[in-house]
Amino acid sequence: MAANSSEAPSVAAVGSSYYRSAISSRCKATFVESDEVCDGEAILRCFRQRKINGKAHFFGCSNWSSDSSNLATPHRFIAIPREVRKSIVLKLYRNEPLDEQDDDTHVLPGQCKQIYHPSHAPNKKLCPRNHYRNGLHVIAELHKHECNAQLSLFIPVDPKHLRIVIIPLAGVPHCHPNFPPAAEQDLECRTVQELHPGMMNNRKRRDLVKNQRQAQFPHGTDIEGVLQEFYKDRALDINDRYIHAVNTQADDGHITINPYLAHLALEAMWIMVDTTFAVKRTAIARIWSNRATRDAFILVWKGIFEAIETITGKKLNFKAFSPTSNLLGAIGDSEGAQAQGLADVIILRQMNYDNPVMHFDDILKLFWKTCLVHFTRGVLGLRDHVTDEVMQYLLSFPYLETPEEVQQYYTSCADSTKPKIQGSHAQDNQIKPTSRPLLEAILLAKDLDAETAHLIEEMISSGVLQNSNSSLQARFKMKAQRQARALDKRRAADSELVTRKESRILKDRIKATEQENEDLRRQLATLTQASTEHPPYTPKRPLPVATSSRLCKVHPVPIEFHHHHVDALYNSDDEFDYAAALNSDVLSPMLKKIIRDHPMPGIDE
Template sequence: MLDHFGDAKALEYRDAVLDPVLIAMMPDHFSIENASSWLNTDSFATWVAQEMQRNAPMSPSKSSAAGSRDASRAPSMKTPSSRLSSRAPSSTPFRTTPKVQRFATPVEISDDSEDDLATVATPSKRTLPQLNLKAEPDEAAISLRRKSKAKREIIEVSSDEGDDVAPLRKKARPTAARKPRGAVQITRQLTCDKLIHLTELPTCWTIPVDGLRTAYFLDLTKDTRKWATDDGESMSMATIIKSQDQDAWGGTGSGGSIGRASVVMALDSVKCQRARHSCQGIYHCNQLDMSLLDGCERYVPDPNQRRDLWEAERKINEQEGSTVIAKVAMFYKEVQKKRCPHVSNGGVQCAGLPVIRNLKEISNDGKRHFIGCSKWSRSDPAYQHRFVSIPIDVHEGHLRHLFQNKGAFVDDGSLAEQLRVHSGKCGNVQLPRNGGRGKQECAFTHINEQGQIVQGKLIQRACKATITIYFPVDRADRRAIVLLEGPHNHPMPASTKVSWDGKALYKNAVEAVGVTGATVVKVDSAQSTSNIVGGSDPSACDPALSRARAKRKIIQKVKATVAPHGNSVIGVQHRMLTDRESLPKEDLYIHKVDVDHTTVVVTMLPALAARIHSAKYSLHDNTYKRLHGDWKEWEVVIWDDRLNMRLTIARIYCQNETRDAYRRMWSGLWNTIGAVTGEEVKFKFMHGTGLRAILVDGNKPQAEACGDDLLSRNNPDISKYHGRDAMEILPFILRTCYIHFDRFLTKLSNAVDDATMKRVRGCIFLETAEELDAFKKFCEESPHKMLRDWYSDKKHCSWFFPSLNQFFSKMSEEDWFLTPGHTNLNESAHPFTNQHTGINLSLLEGIERAPSGKSLLLYRRKIF
């Protein structure tokens, strides 16, 4: 149907039927190349018929000859000397698709697009609709497109002035009739006047300005680079061209169906796909000084065209923090953007607005106010709604006025100069890859002449420059024909897009350093990186590599290649299964991934884990810095007397710190050690040999879960312990770190008197049950709320005081004095681990980098 009516009619239908806002938002989707996706053929045919009826007269004119017709309905093209049929019109309705009369002699024309075809026309037996075209009243011409597999041709016919038949007048492509055929044949329908040969990829293309139709012949045949995607597939020439181009092109990037490929004579008649793109322009703040862009026409890449924009942005940068009201306005904008974090019991997000409220006392920063929520009520839990402290460098008086005046400064004469500074125009211009995303808000502060804070919006400046690429279907053929039409209406973009070369270079640098745990700082500072890029800074090879965000993105892609299943639990499971198939049992590190209820991952090296069978005690503590998000790492440390050193024998990962989660961690630890070493872990109070003590940091769920697991392992026939209370079994083996206990006492000392503190500190040295009962009563009746709350939390923990005080512990005196009363061995391991593995790692990266340091070295030397 498009072949019959033409592209122009389809675009006219689009503009008449579809919402122009929708077309502007999605220009690529509603392009003529993508017509199959948005054009409904039935609706289009009906619309065309209605348009033809609307423009045609109800009946042929009977009162005047053709020479005296209204000029507004006269044809616009001169008619050759042949005649139209003078057959009388029929009373039956006209045919919307006239019959085509075939002629033997074609008239060759030139065309500048393979989609623009010449049309022919024939007389009809019925009344034909007349289009409203301007022309000389004594001439008429008809051209009608006919569908044929043979060579397309234009047929010219003429009409007598006295004919009563109203001819069909359909617009023809003016370029088809006016432009002479060029000297260089590109495709069967497309020619050009000049062909420029290139052997290197431009980063910004020059658009011809000499009036000649010019094409570029890009030949990368001698280019030794292996152009391939991240998946290893060979890149098309269109993709290669766009990967190096700093301008933002959008459109039908796929190049259409291979089955509809064109034969390109300029490329030795190979079959080629065609990709046609439009420049996506730029995004700029709606407060921009438009004189920076007005009249801009870019044909030739010129970095100097950016200078005025660059200077304007530097100026607005200087102004941003140059006045007191600017800092106030920036803080006001930020608090307005963030919503209140409170969620009701029914799951409803709080819709409260930020308001300024009074503090009960002056803050340490000297502020009397804070930013609260308008929906807050005294019945709500503390700190559940918005609570934002006012920064020390924000003027509290001006901020209060802003909230009172709905975001407007009230000038009493003292702010005139400051308001003048910020009432100027903006200089913020962004490329589509940045400005076309997110909320599209300008990051700079704008204040109008009335003192009102204005949120700048990023709007698109459309550009009419286009690029057409003919590239071979054969991906091994590194040639292409490129045609550009323009000009651009914006300056040459800055080099913020990393080229294919830059990506490949930095990818090699990442792999040289090591993918696991790779960061921008680590890669940039490595000597191997300096050797690869040929200098000290990667940006020396590609200016876009000066942006840390661009380098992080490359690192993430490299990591995704190494870990195709991701770096979270699924990736860990995949790595565990892969290792089981490829590694011997003694080298396996990930042993268990339990995802029931709560996820628990158990890791250890069998040879290191076996050292627990000769250890006197084990230490257990969480560390939080190494892993990103809510993952916790539970380190298990022992002191090895034979080696006279600390060993981290296992690491367990979990996202929760509940009693059930710790129960799974304890059972996972002891069961896995038994499985990988072939020997069950023994506890002295149960088996007469084995671990004398288990040291923890005082975490209540951790200790109680330890009791649950020990009780499940107890065999009364061997241990002679017949109790069924998990809390009563803990005093036989559990010790709480007194340094962690002392940290609480330090906090408590800020809230109670010295006499009270002296008695609390002495609780770990009490010797009789009567003294302990008196201490408990002292805490319970204390006038200090903090002390009462602390004891209320420990009141039902029968294991707590025995884990701190030898006189109430059920451990033997020997076991008590042969085991430490603190977890410093464990605590001191955290900084060492963080230093060697890094922090804020993903789960899989944290697991892969954990088995390092001296313990791993000893394991590899097999000195155990």
């Protein structure tokens, strides 16, 4: 825990932990033609045009190429997070020493102590903490320590006695804390219906629960019950109280603090309000309210500072006003009343005694930070009202570097013709109900805070952390893995969307083709019907025979064709008789024309 607390505020440690997690990552790209996994190394690359998190660099794979046709899954891509300073990553990548300006706090000096169970030790036996020599980052190795404790085991001779006696060697203690068992014993759980047949009746169970709740909370679970619980706590010692402030008006807020956790507030570096963050934080104080006004937050902040002072006997102040304090600042969401209420309480409690005439706007500039998640969520709510170019500019606010750029940003928002931009702020601080009665929710939180305090106390005394992978390097590694999984899901969703679009296009084409085929069938049916109603023309009587003055007598001479010519002209599918047509008198006009064009000598009888 000491190592975590020393590395957390260190800019160099944060950058070094990210660098180690990126360099040690493995590329999981696979190829289409084979099942081999990419063995490329992590190298620092630069974007051509865009930036991510305000940084133009990222860690990619040495085997990456622009031709990705042979890839089944893409190469590694690890962006530099917002909290990592780019200059430190560049120096570590080039193996350059870090300057004093790269860090504003002391990194863990000398030797560090890490306790790992042999089965939980890192694979490469490397220390996850960051160490430096002459400004250069070095990776230390973990050394195995043997425990000198000895145990004598006595086993019964009779195998029927399944017992064993373990006697430790006197005077030789263990050199490590007791590790948890490898497996947990399963406990048998039975429902109330199994305990008694009468519990099968739903109404009976509801009546029993109702009677039990009335006996447990005789004054109800609303404000009256909270007041009675508050009076009971007032009779206890200060180190056993939980409810420290109750307002008679239910919507003004009530304050509950665990006494053991209150002492941790004096060692904290940041106060986080409405902690909707990915990393789990310890809740030192809880505020029960359904209002989000400036006056309500004044009561909340005032009650928190007074309760901590009452429990610990020390005043909690910010480092900007008290150099001996550890508290650097406060992080809240985009609710303006939340920040204004804190500034008002600082002035009321005279926490800024060095400069009592300081305006609350100037006070907030010293230590107040807005949650970037809430800010981004609030800006993204404007995407239906602005263009993509304006949206990118609004999202660039956290990465502005000069006061002139910040002032220009404010001016552009104030001069905007969009009402949504002029008065926008994240509405994410809506008070959410607990879905439980007030007193019942407070008592459940009391048990939870007591359990949290007990776990922290045990971790400090034993040295065994609840999560052994809590180093900065491990957190950066898990964060990169979560982002990679999310990116894979988006790619899979996009691929499925493309497949759906292609399928829809093919279905439309098939439908159009079927429509064309149906039209052709209708045309063919129409032509067939017309052919049936109007058969070919057949003359009722023979045409007159052509004559000539030079011919005494002309008899029709049948024209004969060879059989293969007739077969070539004949179509079995056609109803027209070609053979009969060639030998009919229909050709007489043709013969008449031939005689007229080609005179022939007369024939004597």
